[in-house]
Amino acid sequence: xxxxxxxxxxxxxxxxxxxxxxxxxxxxxxxxxxxxxxxxxxxxxxxxxxxxxxxxxxxxxxxxxxxxxxxxxxxxxxxxxxxxxxxxxxxxxxxxxxxxxxxxxxxxxxxxxxxxxxxxxxxxxxxxxxxxxxxxxxxxxxxxxxxxxxxxxxxxxxxxxxxxxxxxxxxxxxxxxxxxxxxxxxxxxxxxxxxxxxxxxxxxxxxxxxxxxxxxxxx
Numbered sequence: 001x002x003x004x005x006x007x008x009x010x011x012x013x014x015x016x017x018x019x020x021x022x023x024x025x026x027x028x029x030x031x032x033x034x035x036x037x038x039x040x041x042x043x044x045x046x047x048x049x050x051x052x053x054x055x056x057x058x059x060x061x062x063x064x065x066x067x068x069x070x071x072x073x074x075x076x077x078x079x080x081x082x083x084x085x086x087x088x089x090x091x092x093x094x095x096x097x098x099x100x101x102x103x104x105x106x107x108x109x110x111x112x113x114x115x116x117x118x119x120x121x122x123x124x125x126x127x128x129x130x131x132x133x134x135x136x137x138x139x140x141x142x143x144x145x146x147x148x149x150x151x152x153x154x155x156x157x158x159x160x161x162x163x164x165x166x167x168x169x170x171x172x173x174x175x176x177x178x179x180x181x182x183x184x185x186x187x188x189x190x191x192x193x194x195x196x197x198x199x200x201x202x203x204x205x206x207x208x209x210x211x212x213x214x215x216x217x218x219x
Contacts, residue, residue: 020181095120
């Protein structure tokens, strides 16, 4: 596909995945892992606007398409907001790219899709990363944008300029469970532990027990 492909149209592609999903699965088991992936789909569906489409779920990730970068950023913010208010939920990694795409049978294809997927894979937990066109839209919307510089993406010939966007500031009373890596709200924490002046919140009694069994130097 090229930019002059007559079947291509401009869209913003969004990939969202659950950071630390493998760790959460190991800590809580396959049933909880399936519940978390299903819940991500539910939060996404609830957040969709008129110009947004949930294309598909891919294991612990979802692919979305929005008509514009502004709509995609607003969608990402709504999903982050809902995830933040879950009692315990993995942090999100989000990648966005705007460009030409081709639709086939409800799915979307092209280099724009590939770049968005690669960006999400590089994002840090609780981070939204995007390309220049999306970053420009974020700045116009008053969001904080930080340049990450040219970045090599697997399978993409040339480095791509990437930007970190604050589209959904983290809640102040959230902490990451050191065992399962899920974000936990203080109001719903199963227990707390303070080690070397650092307070840890835990999502479940199982994670607390695992933490308490660790040697002091590993806590």
